[in-house]
Amino acid sequence: MKAVFVQDAYSVIVKEVEIPVLAANEVLIKVKAAGICGSDLHTYKGLHPFRKPPVIIGHELSGEVVKIGEAVTKLQVGDHVTVEPQTGCGTCEYCLTGNINYCENRGAPGIGNWYGAMAEYFAAPEQTVFKLPDGMDYEQGVLVEPFAVGVHAVRKAGIGVGDKVAILGAGPIGLLAMVASKVAGATTLLVTDVMDYALDSALNMGATHTLNILNKKEWMEEAKMLVGGSFDKVLVAAGVPGIIDQALALLGKGGRVVTIAMFHGDQTFNIHNLQNQEKEIVGCMTYTREDTITAIDLIAAGAVNKSVIITHRLSPEQAAEGFRIVDKKEDSSLKVLVEF
Incomplete structure (x- = not known):
């Protein structure tokens, strides 16, 4: 073969x-x-x-x-x-x-x-x-398999009705995690990337806001201005240097970051932004049987x-x-x- x-x-x-x-x-x-x-x-x-x-x-x-x-x-x-x-x-x-x-x-x-x-x-x-x-x-x-990754990330994030969610990275996993976030009840969905075509696809799949962050150092404040405040949850679907600190900067107090991307090398972040505001960073590894079944059901339903x-x-x-x-x-x- x-x-x-x-x-x-x-x-x-x-x-x-x-x-x-x-x-x-x-x-x-x-x-x-x-x-x-x-x-x-x-x-x-x-x-x-x-x-x-x-x-x-x-x-x-x-x-x-x-x-x-x-x-x-x-x-x-x-x-x-x-x-x-x-x-x-x-x-x-x-x-x-x-x-x-x-x-x-x-x-x-x-x-x-x-x-x-x-x-x-x-x-x-x-x-x-x-x-x-x-x-x-x-x-x-x-x-089904990549969507199950997104479903699992949404479960780990605890995304619910009315949440403001940022998805960092508009590749297939980021886009499918955004869809899963929308199904879970998130009403504000901002997607970031450095490619306009990927951001256009995010809008076509249900994003409420997009932001091209190419060559922007302080894009986190711009992102919060777009949605009228800090985010409840951030899903990291791009394993680039510095992205964990950027994700924490997007969060409001008590918010949660979930890492989906594969990372190579160390990530550094400001521990005070984590501890003093009771934010969380949660790892995410593939999926469970429940996530796969949910992914199949949602795709069958046209999500x-x-x-x-x-x-x-x-x-x-x-x-x-x-x-x-x-x-x-x-x-x-x-x-x-x-x-x-």
């Missing part, structure tokens, strides 16, 4: 590899579409903490079940599905309380023997596979406009081009799909 490899830093190629052999509890999925995620870019740049080249890349996918293991009971050949691409040990306190994302032995595509999803076929344990509701297409199915967020549909042979345009933010790219 064809598979897209990050062969080395900034090197993406297509190889022929063997179709995965199923374990008894696994299903084989004929991949219809796979997305290029921001964390895939970290692998592409050789910066990911645990997914290292050479590796079959990808973890956002949808497709059709074409084979099932002998122990599979809830899925059938022909089912249209997506995948929550993580596994836990199943026995630790975190797995037993529904927090697989905390498991010390958490598995994910592209790690160990689990192939990545950007290939013609993908094997996954039955418990990670979800049927797509009637009427949900494969492209919407690809958006996410795929025509805005999906900007490119490429063949496997064009995957290298896809990684480049996402990395360089070329051609007004947001979510780039590789379709099989």
Whole structure:
């Protein structure tokens, strides 16, 4: 089968590899579409903490079940599905309380023997596979995983009715976190970025305010002026230097920052802004089963406009081009799909 490899830093190629052999509890999925995620870019740049080249890349996918293991009971050949691409040990306190994302032995595509999803076929344990509701297409199915990230961040932030929320970064994760914030009841949604096209997309997806912060040092005051005061919650979807201190500066007393982006290197902030005003910084790691189910239900209900967020549909042979345009933010790219 064809598979897209990050062969080395900034090197993406297509190889022929063997179709995965199923374990008894696994299903084989004929991949219809796979997305290029921001964390895939970290692998592409050789910066990911645990997914290292050479590796079959990808973890956002949808497709059709074409084979099932002998122990599979809830899925059938022909089912249209997506995948929550993580596994836990199943026995630790975190797995037993529904927090697989905390498991010390958490598995994910592209790690160990689990192939990545950007290939013609993908094997996954039955418990990670979800049927797509009637009427949900494969492209919407690809958006379930990144939307679950946004749903989880909103839960961690505790966003509720009437909240003022700032989303820092208008990439796909930031935009989907904004949609999840709106669904949760936030009535003021400000999105920042350095690309006007991404901010236009934020408006099209429901943002009430946008701000281009390119070459602006004191943009935090401008942001607060736009919405008439400080923010209740800030979601950080861009891992750039200094952004945590900037996020704290946006918050009112008692507000909460949730970090979604992957960071490289240290982040510094003014501890007095945190302690003296009882603000909070909360980490956010992937999602739980509840978040994935919620993401599926919300997409099925029409919460996410795929025509805005999906900007490119490429063949496997064009995957290298896809990684480049996402990395360089070329051609007004947001979510780039590789379709099989």
